């Protein structure tokens with residue numbers, strides 16, 4: 001057993017990548033029209049624009065000695081499909097996702113919303129979520145409130 005092993009169990013992280021396409025418009029009701037335009041630039045375009053988002057989900061757990069796995073990938077895939085891909089893919093984040101009635105659908109806020117939705121995965125512990133908006137920028141969230149994240 002390695003030094004990382006605790007009481008004979010091995011904890012390991014599993015990462016899995018998912019893709020969805022969605023549109024958004026960056027516009028904050030807390031800002032004036034002029035400020036929205038200046039701060040968000042072309043992302044404030046009233047008709048929105050789209051991204052091909054890449055979501056990386058990291059979960060951890062103990063290896064089940066019988067299966068040699070932390071969690072069955074089919075279970076994780078089904079959960080992510082239900083919680084994230086079905087409600088977000090080919091949708092308008094502003095119009096179709098209730099969390100963005102109040103919050104601006106920046107990738108920061110999207111990352112937190114995805115973490116919140118995946119936190120209840122029953123088969124392993126959600127460690128963090130990384131959301132890539134373009135090949136040049138991504139955001140990562142590991143949950144600031146381990147006792148239960150409340151929006």
Ligand code: NI
Pocket residue numbers: 024043049050051
């Ligand atoms: Ni954008």
